[in-house]
Amino acid sequence: MTQQLETSRRIPLNRGRVLEAAVALADKAGLDALSMRRLAEDLGVVPMALYKHVANKDELLDGMVDAVIGEIAPVAADAGWKDAVRLRVLSARQALLRHPWVRHVLETRTNRTPAVLTYTDEVIGMFLAGGFSVDLTHHVMHALGSRMWGFTQELFDDAAAGRGAEAAVPPEAQAAMVQEMAERYPNILQVATAAQHDDGSVVSYGCDDQFEFEFALDLMLDGFERLQRLGWSSTAAKRGGK
Template sequence: MTEKLDMGRRVRLNRDRVLRAGVSLADEGGIDSFSMRRLAQELEVVPMALYKHVSNKEELLDGMVEIIIAGIDPPEIGADWKDAVRLRVLSARHALQQHPWARRAIETRTTKTPAVLAYMDSFIAMFLAGGFSTDLTHHVMHALGGRMWGFTQELFDDPAMPTAAKQAAVPPEAQTVMLRRMAELYPNIATIAASAAHDDGSVVGHGCDDQFEFEFALDLLLDGFERLHRQGWTSRPGQRSNR
């Protein structure tokens, strides 16, 4: 039993309730303002009550990541490796989009928890079940990188390349000057940016790392993995295929 702050009532805490409350709090306010004290206030308990369930903030964040992982669909039973991997990646992307703070939490974890290791293990299993060699699977996992979790680094997310949302707050005259200056300094980036402009109703929408772009790159990777697998590719010097 854990004492509430008013001392007159009691509420039962367990690790799962603490972790889920942490996820909800991070969803509302982000990870920067997140703290054990703030979580204790949310649960209406004294801060020390939390330490019966998590030893510190890092363990709390580890557990919160576990909650997110639990929301990712398991590998599709009976699907071939390519479909299974694609569906799992897109499910991970959907799960992380519901919790914008989760990407940063995953990237900053210094310890691979059992949940994280199990998730990675399940990815390796999908490739091995598809007949991939351990050698190729090793390199495939490196190539997937953060995409395994449903995210990538956004190539053009830079203040110098204002998105439509940012542009809306900038006077049209200033936008014209900014874009002209960009074209002078970085003509090739400006060319690509101009050609990639999308209407409001476009599938791609505003920004280069949305669902369309993500799936485009994911499919390129999966097609490449498939080609190497069919070729019997190996990383051993002198035995690599050039096809």
């Protein structure tokens, strides 16, 4: 450990190294564990040394988000708009899966950094380049919402079906929870437990999050394409058109 700290001290500190260490710390221990003092310890420097590169924790979080956005793969220039959007969104999803804390930061931060704005601008540009009107693109972006970043709130989770902590809940209690769901919310239970993992195990009910995400994304992209071909406009829609 001492040798590691000595090696760390010999490497010049810069903003990129600070952000890299902060991302690694958040990945390992979560955002709650992230502090300037803890980060300084990981880097083998005094906390004041960090402030030469980030003014405060807010700026640190902004820089961390920008660093993760930098991991989102660019799309080939010759890709059609639908492939371009799909690949970009799925790449963003993979980046957020590698760094789960980013979702919370994106949902709670009001500051839009240049990297966030650039990513948003690029996604909008894909639709415009595909022949979408500004009007339709505006509504498309509302529809995409957080899905643009590769995440969305799921309707069904383990808790909704009386599952999720099987190891901690005795089998008889699990059965009682499912029975209560069946009596009070039969439709939710039927749909929420419709999918099983490949092994078909009784305790392995649940959805394939990646499949469900791509399923919904493809439905949306197909719908956007249909509206674009129809020459959809919000003005006509408000008048009762399609």
